[in-house]
Every structure is written in C-alpha cells, then in structure tokens.
Amino acid sequence: MKLIFITGGSSGIGQAMALAYLQKGWRVALVARRLDALQSWASQTVLQLQLPSDRIGVYGADVQSPDSILHAAEQCLALMGLPDVVVANAGISWGVDTAEREDLDVMRQVMDTNVLGMAATFHPFIRAMQKRGFGSLVGMASVAGIRGLPGHAAYCASKAAAITYCESLRGELRASGLKVITLAPGYVATPLTERNRYPMPFLMSADAFAAQAMRSIDKGTRFQVIPWPMGLVATLLRCLPDVVFDRVLQGRPRKHRHVER
Numbered sequence: 001m002k003l004i005f006i007t008g009g010s011s012g013i014g015q016a017m018a019l020a021y022l023q024k025g026w027r028v029a030l031v032a033r034r035l036d037a038l039q040s041w042a043s044q045t046v047l048q049l050q051l052p053s054d055r056i057g058v059y060g061a062d063v064q065s066p067d068s069i070l071h072a073a074e075q076c077l078a079l080m081g082l083p084d085v086v087v088a089n090a091g092i093s094w095g096v097d098t099a100e101r102e103d104l105d106v107m108r109q110v111m112d113t114n115v116l117g118m119a120a121t122f123h124p125f126i127r128a129m130q131k132r133g134f135g136s137l138v139g140m141a142s143v144a145g146i147r148g149l150p151g152h153a154a155y156c157a158s159k160a161a162a163i164t165y166c167e168s169l170r171g172e173l174r175a176s177g178l179k180v181i182t183l184a185p186g187y188v189a190t191p192l193t194e195r196n197r198y199p200m201p202f203l204m205s206a207d208a209f210a211a212q213a214m215r216s217i218d219k220g221t222r223f224q225v226i227p228w229p230m231g232l233v234a235t236l237l238r239c240l241p242d243v244v245f246d247r248v249l250q251g252r253p254r255k256h257r258h259v260e261r
C-alpha cells in the first residue's frame, strides 16, 4: 500500500491532502508541532472512514529544527517504510515591516520554516529514494513567490526561494528517477488565510485544493498553480514590467504584521 508523508498535517491543506489520500487507499504519515491535534484527528478519521489504525502515523516535529524533522522521518522509515510521496507543506505566513527590529526575528522564522524546513523535510528521504529509483518530492510554494507584495516581504521571499530550491532539486534528481513537484496555491480557505484583510480572488476550499493537488502529483507536473485561473494571474504577474506592477499595487492594502493580529 502506497505511503505519503506530509508536514503541516494538523490543519488546512495538509489535513485535506491526508484525507484525500486516505480515501484513495494510501497510508499517510503526518507531521506537525501539535502532536495532540494530529492524534485526535487521526483517531476521529479512522473511526469515520472505518480504517485500521495503522493507515495513519503521526509524528510531532518542528521543521525549523533539522534534528527534529530528521527524528520524525527516521521514526516513519522504521515504522511505516520509505514513502512514495513526501510533501513539504508546513508553512507560516506573517506580515513584516523590516524597518522594525522585532520583525527581523519574524522574518527569520518564516524563512526557517518555509525554506530550510522544506529542505530538511526532503533530506532524510533523498538518498533512499535515489537507491530505490522512484519517488516524488512535493514542495508547497505559493503564487506569492512570483512577485513581491507589500507587507509580505518575508513570505514572498520565502516562497520565491522555495520555488527556486525545488527547481534546483528537480534538475539534480531527474536522472535518478525522482520527481520534484512544485505546487503554488492561490488562496485556500484555511486558518492561514482567515485573518487576511484584503480580497482573495478565486478563494477555494482546502478539499478542492487537495483534489487538484493529487492530480498534479499523479501526473508528476513540474510546477502547478492551483486553481488554474490563478495560474493565468501568475503568468501575467511574471510578465508585467516593474513600472506597471508598481502602479497596480500602489495604495493596495498590505499584509498586516504579526503583532497586529
């Protein structure tokens, strides 16, 4: 039975993807800092779907600490085996104003979680997958990684880095039969977006996102914006000359800072 390893499985997109893969007959290994949230979701879900309890493994870890995620991966390898798919999905989105000293610390946390946390999630599986000759590594990026948005410097920079990190890795691993898939969600209704104070075009449910993500992973798509209308926006954003981009964004509301929650 196939196995998927998902970080950020205690909420939002990670949880919706876990459910979609369980319904498809896979085993799922879930990671997050809140182990209690993972455990209660897992026990409810096995009851609801009438599954044997060994279909879900839960591991508490903080992706900001390579040793912590490495330990979770080792536990998963020992108890459940080598995954077919690894999804580095754990992420945080906090607005920053880098003229404020404290926001430098916020920016570091965003980079550590969204960029280094992604590399640390893939790390423990790469050599074993290369030896086996197949496997998919899925990086959860964002449309926000395509251009820099006001107030969103930390998040946009982290997601731009995630996109290029995955692109580098794709080139490195292609010859050994591994796929690296970058998913770039637009707006998905999860706890991460619920406090946003600006319009969120093409907002979709986490379940609808998970269904489309699963299709992209199945196909081994290199880079996929979800939903597709946001893909058109992303293409336009990429091509827009800086002078036009600046004008479009002028006066638009900025992402609020972490302390303004």
Ligand SMILES: NC(=O)c1ccc[n+]([C@@H]2O[C@H](COP(=O)([O-])OP(=O)(O)OC[C@H]3O[C@@H](n4cnc5c(N)ncnc54)[C@H](OP(=O)(O)O)[C@@H]3O)[C@@H](O)[C@H]2O)c1
Pocket: 007, 008, 009, 010, 011, 012, 013, 014, 031, 032, 033, 034, 035, 037, 061, 062, 063, 064, 089, 090, 091, 092, 093, 113, 117, 140, 141, 142, 143, 184, 185, 186, 187, 188, 189, 190, 191, 192, 193
């Ligand atoms: N929602 C959107 O519109 C949207 C758009 C573009 C991209 N994304 C990306 O999609 C991914 C999932 O976001 P979401 O919307 O589902 O957000 P969410 O509901 O807030 O879930 C984030 C998940 O990441 C986990 N997490 C955060 N920091 C972690 C850490 N240091 N170590 C381990 N786990 C950690 C959280 O669990 P714990 O708190 O229990 O650790 C939670 O399970 C993120 O990478 C996000 O940037 C989302």
